Amino acid sequence: MADHAFLRMEDIYKEFPGVVANDHIDLTVAGGEIHGLLGENGAGKSTLMKALYGLYTPDSGEIYLRGDRLELASPQDAIDAGIGMVHQHFKLIPRLTVAENVVLGQREPAAAFRADNGDSRLPETIRTNRVVQSLAKTFSLGLTAPEQRIQALADQYGFDIDVSARVADLDVGQQQRVEILKALYRDVDLLILDEPTAVLSPTEADRLFESLSRLADEGLSIIFITHKLGEVTAIADRVTVLREGRRVDTVPVAETTQADLAELMVGREVLFRIDKDDTAHGDPVLDATGIRAADDRGINALDSLDLTVREGEVVGIAGVSGNGQTELAEALAGIREMTGGDLRVNSTDLAGASPRAFVDAGISFVPEDRLQYGCAEELSVLHNAGMKAYREGRFADGPLLDYDELGSYAESLIEEFDIRGVSDVTDIDAGDLSGGNLQKLILARELDRDPDLLIANQPTRGVDVGAIEFIREAILEQREQGTGIVLLSEDLDEITDLSDRILVLYEGEFVYETTPEAADRERLGIEMTGGRVDDEPADAPEAVAPPAGAGSDTAEPGDSAEATDSTTDVAAAGDGD
Amino acid sequence: MVRIDLTAREHVPRWLGYATPVVTVLLALACGGIALLALGVSPLAAYWTMFGETLLSTFGRTQTLIKAVPLILAGLAVYLPLRAGLFNIGAEGQLVFGAVAGAWIGLNVNLPGVLLLPLMFVAAGAAGAFLAGIPAWLRARWDVNEIITSLLLTFVALQIQSYLVRGPMQDPTGNFPHTAQLSAAATIPEAIFNVHAGLVVAIAAVAVTYVGVRKTALGFEITFVGANDAAARQAGMSRVKIYLLVFVIGGAFAGLAGISEIAGLQGRLRAGFEPGYGFTAIPIALLGRSSAVNVMLAGLFFALLFVGGSSMSVAYGVPAALVEILQALIILFLITAEFFKRYQVDIEFDRAASASTGGEA
Numbered sequence: 001m002a003d004h005a006f007l008r009m010e011d012i013y014k015e016f017p018g019v020v021a022n023d024h025i026d027l028t029v030a031g032g033e034i035h036g037l038l039g040e041n042g043a044g045k046s047t048l049m050k051a052l053y054g055l056y057t058p059d060s061g062e063i064y065l066r067g068d069r070l071e072l073a074s075p076q077d078a079i080d081a082g083i084g085m086v087h088q089h090f091k092l093i094p095r096l097t098v099a100e101n102v103v104l105g106q107r108e109p110a111a112a113f114r115a116d117n118g119d120s121r122l123p124e125t126i127r128t129n130r131v132v133q134s135l136a137k138t139f140s141l142g143l144t145a146p147e148q149r150i151q152a153l154a155d156q157y158g159f160d161i162d163v164s165a166r167v168a169d170l171d172v173g174q175q176q177r178v179e180i181l182k183a184l185y186r187d188v189d190l191l192i193l194d195e196p197t198a199v200l201s202p203t204e205a206d207r208l209f210e211s212l213s214r215l216a217d218e219g220l221s222i223i224f225i226t227h228k229l230g231e232v233t234a235i236a237d238r239v240t241v242l243r244e245g246r247r248v249d250t251v252p253v254a255e256t257t258q259a260d261l262a263e264l265m266v267g268r269e270v271l272f273r274i275d276k277d278d279t280a281h282g283d284p285v286l287d288a289t290g291i292r293a294a295d296d297r298g299i300n301a302l303d304s305l306d307l308t309v310r311e312g313e314v315v316g317i318a319g320v321s322g323n324g325q326t327e328l329a330e331a332l333a334g335i336r337e338m339t340g341g342d343l344r345v346n347s348t349d350l351a352g353a354s355p356r357a358f359v360d361a362g363i364s365f366v367p368e369d370r371l372q373y374g375c376a377e378e379l380s381v382l383h384n385a386g387m388k389a390y391r392e393g394r395f396a397d398g399p400l401l402d403y404d405e406l407g408s409y410a411e412s413l414i415e416e417f418d419i420r421g422v423s424d425v426t427d428i429d430a431g432d433l434s435g436g437n438l439q440k441l442i443l444a445r446e447l448d449r450d451p452d453l454l455i456a457n458q459p460t461r462g463v464d465v466g467a468i469e470f471i472r473e474a475i476l477e478q479r480e481q482g483t484g485i486v487l488l489s490e491d492l493d494e495i496t497d498l499s500d501r502i503l504v505l506y507e508g509e510f511v512y513e514t515t516p517e518a519a520d521r522e523r524l525g526i527e528m529t530g531g532r533v534d535d536e537p538a539d540a541p542e543a544v545a546p547p548a549g550a551g552s553d554t555a556e557p558g559d560s561a562e563a564t565d566s567t568t569d570v571a572a573a574g575d576g577d
Numbered sequence: 578m579v580r581i582d583l584t585a586r587e588h589v590p591r592w593l594g595y596a597t598p599v600v601t602v603l604l605a606l607a608c609g610g611i612a613l614l615a616l617g618v619s620p621l622a623a624y625w626t627m628f629g630e631t632l633l634s635t636f637g638r639t640q641t642l643i644k645a646v647p648l649i650l651a652g653l654a655v656y657l658p659l660r661a662g663l664f665n666i667g668a669e670g671q672l673v674f675g676a677v678a679g680a681w682i683g684l685n686v687n688l689p690g691v692l693l694l695p696l697m698f699v700a701a702g703a704a705g706a707f708l709a710g711i712p713a714w715l716r717a718r719w720d721v722n723e724i725i726t727s728l729l730l731t732f733v734a735l736q737i738q739s740y741l742v743r744g745p746m747q748d749p750t751g752n753f754p755h756t757a758q759l760s761a762a763a764t765i766p767e768a769i770f771n772v773h774a775g776l777v778v779a780i781a782a783v784a785v786t787y788v789g790v791r792k793t794a795l796g797f798e799i800t801f802v803g804a805n806d807a808a809a810r811q812a813g814m815s816r817v818k819i820y821l822l823v824f825v826i827g828g829a830f831a832g833l834a835g836i837s838e839i840a841g842l843q844g845r846l847r848a849g850f851e852p853g854y855g856f857t858a859i860p861i862a863l864l865g866r867s868s869a870v871n872v873m874l875a876g877l878f879f880a881l882l883f884v885g886g887s888s889m890s891v892a893y894g895v896p897a898a899l900v901e902i903l904q905a906l907i908i909l910f911l912i913t914a915e916f917f918k919r920y921q922v923d924i925e926f927d928r929a930a931s932a933s934t935g936g937e938a
């Protein structure tokens with residue numbers, strides 16, 4: 001293996017303020033290999049690849065390509081060495097054609113030259129200029145020669161693309177192929193793909209895999225960043241798993257199972273074990289059927305979800321981010337327009353209602369991005385504490401708003417939730433608080449309303465250890481008050497510790513339902529990453545392709561919902577307060 | 578190699594917030610002083626005439642207060658949307674619209690002054706509010722940039738005024754581009770300090786704005802929408818409502834500024850009757866952005882610049898344009914000061930690079 005190590009990254013160490021993103025990582029890729037790079041968000045995959053593409057300089061460690069040590073100061077160095085990268089967000093100019101995009105930057109002076117002038121309409125003086133001539137020499141290819149070459153490349157690898165089409169007119173899958181063409185046109189031997197399927201539909205993804213296999217057959221090495229297990233087992237030869245900046249293991253795909261990979265990727269020490277009391281689940285507070293919503297780009301992110309949450313029930317929604325969590329949380333909180341479906345909270349119909357109606361219906365929301373939806377950074381703690389409560393009668397002082405009362409309200413929240421760093425509620429701004437204290441303030445505000453339904457999206461993300469425990473306990477306390485809770489989290493421990501029922505959200509659908517008691521971390525990990533439950537090792541991509549008996553193993557979400565509901569119904573009937 | 582590092586300030590020190598407007602004005606005056614020196618005038622003497630003598634004479638104080646009326650009202654017209662995070666660049670047009678509507682009522686409605694004047698004010702406010710409502714609605718509903726729409730509507734308003742005073746509203750007895758003289762009933766009487774009652778209206782507007790923004794639930798919403806409209810929306814506040822409200826009320830204030838200038842001072846509507854109060858309102862609102870009372874102070878200061886500036890130019894024979902230059906300098910320094918308030922600038926002389934290459938060689 002060592003002799004045909006085409007790429008060798010040795011002992012890569014990269015530290016950002018406060019975080020070690022890459023902690024002495026080794027990685028080898030053979031010629032013609034498709035190498036999967038697997039890990040959760042923040043595991044260090046992108047950092048490692050950016051170091052390889054010259055976007056970051058590692059603090060220590062060495063990179064060898066074909067045995068030669070590389071000094072990569074910029075992507076240009078990487079391209080010169082034969083390394084190409086396709087970013088998750090395409091770097092294409094929509095108004096230019098495929099060919100123009102591909103040659104862009106390849107011969108920098110030529111591109112500028114062409115952009116300013118038609119190629120034959122230059123005045124004599126400029127054309128005879130020596131510098132310009134040398135530029136023109138590069139440019140004299142015009143677009144015809146590159147176009148032919150690009151078309152030949154596209155045909156060679158079975159890319160169905162018209163090189164003279166405008167990029168704006170192409171669909172996402174085609175745009176991605178243009179990105180790959182850009183790399184191929186630069187004669188790269190190693191292609192890095194950063195979560196290439198994130199933007200693709202399943203069929204487009206299949207086409208991409210076909211193309212990648214063909215490229216690998218031609219001798220190209222490919223590094224494929226992903227957090228979806230199914231993709232790794234489908235096309236990779238070997239896979240390196242990263243977790244929290246460290247390399248956990250590198251294994252040949254043929255000798256592993258998705259379950260093993262899930263454990264390598266997700267498995268981590270349990271921080272807390274919270275004992276939660278059994279509570280009776282009452283009537284449904286949230287009853288959502290067939291809800292759909294689009295993401296910010298207008299692409300459908302939620303595919304007809306049904307969700308029922310009862311009083312005193314925590315429904316944990318597990319999943320890797322980007323599978324519709326944000327959209328689901330925002331739709332339930334009323335700040336993202338649903339494109340379909342019915343939403344009832346305490347039998348109030350909220351489909352298409354204003355955010356205000358959602359607030360008035362007793363829904364509280366802890367958003368995943370504290371600074372975007374959770375608070376106004378530049379306003380005082382008083383303002384942020386009273387963000388929803390200011391309408392209440394107790395703060396009215398005739399026609400005026402009783403700021404003194406709001407101040408004591410904010411102070412009471414601070415005391416109750418042990419929010420630190422607030423010496424004066426009117427003087428300290430929300431933006432001055434640490435992440436954990438700000439999150440506590442938001443949670444305090446949302447819980448103090450004694451909501452009927454709480455939507456908490458990643459409530460402990462980026463929060464310090466002490467606050468995590470506090471927040472989790474506060475959520476459980478609220479559950480005992482009879483609040484129905486939807487908890488969205490990427491942290492499996494959080495989900496299993498707090499939930500009464502667990503749903504796995506993958507690509508906008510609930511693909512799996514279980515209870516914490518019955519939950520199996522590995523199974524959850526596999527479901528979260530779109531893997532299939534399969535006891536046999538996945539030996540070769542084509543062998544696992546037909547999902548023969550795997551489907552029957554997966555519980556229909558509806559079925560198990562019935563099962564859990566029936567038991568809770570009995571409990572609710574006996575405890576009717 | 579000189580390296581300049583810009584870091585966004587995480588926290589703006591309190592003293593910086595207070596010091597900015599003062600230092601801004603002082604620096605602008607210092608720069609203006611250079612121009613005065615170049616003209617052979619002592620800056621100290623000139624500034625004494627401009628500020629000291631104006632403030633010490635009764636005439637100067639009265640003139641300053643009269644000038645301040647439209648400036649304060651128009652300043653509020655910019656200030657209020659600014660609280661909600663919007664820029665009303667069209668106070669000028671709203672002011673003109675108010676003047677036109679108020680003057681039309683004053684010329685065509687026959688009522689005793691007690692009824693006529695309030696009616697003129699209402700009409701002026703409504704006209705200003707209407708013109709301001711258009712950009713607000715476009716912004717709230719369709720996210721059309723309110724800076725551009727409010728500015729462009731100003732030109733529409735100016736052209737309409739120009740047409741009216743040369744056409745339907747022209748004084749039938751003459752050939753000048755102005756209306757007939759307003760009747761005594763349609764003229765705002767003197768109220769306090771020898772200044773017409775427009776001053777009372779302006780002070781009332783400041784009080785209403787101050788209380789509205791600082792003390793009411795609506796003001797809470799305006800502040801929140803201005804600070805983070807996404808969070809405000811999540812909390813159930815209506816952006817459409819707030820955007821419309823701040824612009825409509827602001828536009829109404831600008832309209833009041835227009836009619837009080839016409840009915841309180843000039844007596845008739847002339848083409849180009851006012852020297853850009855609506856545009857001067859922008860630096861006034863920026864200077865006084867922290868509260869309506871500060872807007873009033875900034876309005877008084879700019880009034881003093883106008884009045885004192887003209888006495889200075891008369892007394893020392895310096896061009897009147899110098900006063901405009903001073904104003905422009907204040908605005909420039911103000912914008913620069915905002916930058917320094919937000920960013921910390923570190924200038925580094927980077928010798929390390931050359932030293933290390935030397936070491937390696």
